Amino acid sequence: MTMIDMPAFDVHDPQQAAEALPFLMGFRPDNSMVAFIYDETNERPHGTARRDIPADPAEWNECAGQFFHTVLHLMGHPDGTANSLLLYLSPDPAAAANGYAAMRRYEPLAARLTEAATQHRVATLGTLFVTTTHWWAYDHPEPMYCRSEGMPAHSPDFPGPITTAAALGGIPMPPSLAEVHAQITPITGPLADAQTRSLDRAATRWNERIGSNSLHAEDQSFTTLLDTLLLDGGDGSPLADLDTDLAADLITGLQWRHLRDLAMEFTRPAELRRAHDLWTLLARRCTTPDGEIAAPLLTLAGYTAWASADTAIAVITLRRARQADPYYQLAELLLAMITKGLPLDRILATTQRQRALRLGRLD
Incomplete structure (x- = not known):
């Protein structure tokens, strides 16, 4: 709201x-x-x-x-x-x-x-x-x-x-404010244990792919996955059913700035709510002791909240991103823009141009 x-x-x-x-x-x-x-x-x-x-x-x-x-x-x-x-x-x-x-x-x-x-x-x-x-x-x-x-x-x-x-x-x-914080707090219990193991495996896989120079193919696979989940509203699959391995691959991939920037494209009306829900879910799946991995997901969740005109929730979420990683520059930038009363329009326009070039269409 x-x-x-x-x-x-x-x-x-x-x-x-x-x-x-x-x-x-x-x-x-x-x-x-x-x-x-x-x-x-x-x-x-x-x-x-x-x-x-x-x-x-x-x-x-x-x-x-x-x-x-x-x-x-x-x-x-x-x-x-x-x-x-x-x-x-x-x-x-x-x-x-x-x-x-x-x-x-x-x-x-x-x-x-x-x-x-x-x-x-x-x-x-x-x-x-x-x-x-x-x-x-x-x-x-x-x-x-x-x-x-x-x-x-x-x-x-x-x-x-x-x-x-x-x-x-x-x-x-x-x-309540406590309930808002709970929505972006990492999960606990058996699912958290399983998610941590999946994150460890995903980190190992990505490191191996980097070493074998197969990262371009991995980028393509990741892009296809995001398009399936979100483009024009996505495939409608329940996000709550996202298994731990798939969640781990998404979280790990979004540590890369160019893939995070790609994720910022999904702000059209048919996509925005689902994108926000996905980033929030993934932020809660960041269960490793290294809390820094949550920063990109929290930043994306704050960004989509702001794009939805929910500025108060955006500020709370972006501040949590800064807590996870005080040096995460995109979270710092978005917070500064909100504080100064600057519009999000320029960033949205840039991501939509990027989207049009990527998809090979101007729409």
């Missing part, structure tokens, strides 16, 4: 704004500061930014300044005059057992974010503190929104207008 297909809501209504937060992000954030950028000129969403809240309050001031710098880049207007912001603080559930006390504890961070907006002449529509069960509004003229017991948060069991509209529109309730 992206902001393109999320339910509409009134940005000036704190209750609707609090309920909309997980739909804005594509997940239910925790331990997060979030900025929702609203384009006042065209009266539509412009984007979101998120950052973890440091555990040490002494770091909040610097972190808020850095976060706001990112927000300004995303706006695309140095003075922010064409946009307004909704600001959110969403704590870790463990830190918000007493919601009102937590809201007060985070008040200096909320004040610093508001101060940064004022310094840069950016209008704020409000600053909300949102937990899984309640929400509060900082410095709101309506006393009810600041009361100690808080306002009850809407959910599938207690739906408000946003959740109801989403359900009627077939939009699922977004997952």
Whole structure:
């Protein structure tokens, strides 16, 4: 789910704004500061930014300044005059057992974010503190929104207008941030053991092929395999049934930059969802102790998330790629582009030209 297909809501209504937060992000954030950028000129969403809240309050001031710098880049207007912001603080559930006390504890961070907006002449529509069960509004003229017991948060069991509209529109309730991380975390158990053995065998096979100068033939075989799985929507075979040897060959092949670049071609509408699912599945199959092998797969998953306009998920995934390999340049590049508010269009155009040349057709 992206902001393109999320339910509409009134940005000036704190209750609707609090309920909309997980739909804005594509997940239910925790331990997060979030900025929702609203384009006042065209009266539509412009984007979101998120950052973890440091555990040490002494770091909040610097972190808020850095976060706001990112927000300004995303706006695309140095003075922010064409946009307004909704600001959110969403704590870790463990830190918000007493919601009102937590809201007060985070008040200096909320004040610093508001101060940064004022310094840069950016209008704020409000600053909300949102937990899984309640929400509060900082410095709101309506006393009810600041009361100690808080306002009850809407959910599938207690739906408000946003959740109801989403359900009627077939939009699922977004997952939690923990669930998002679980979707890109390596598998465990017997399948993981079998996958590790397959990866070891695949690495040996690829090294032997390099030594025997048969890599060109291997490239052709790999290209055919990707086309079968993904081109124009692929062959429809269930990705969940991918056996460990085939997964290992794909993971190992995608360590090569030219084959990873080929994988970036599969971003057409009929291919995008399946490509994202494949890269995510393969990232979870990176079970060897050397976590660096996951970096290309996580980068491809982040790239396809961004191509789907799911920027928040893209950032999370690309950061995981950087954790797997801090020197993986494509992940670093894509993250920098998102942070600076640059479009993906040029990369997409390049990969589509590459695709047309490879397939010998201009379509």
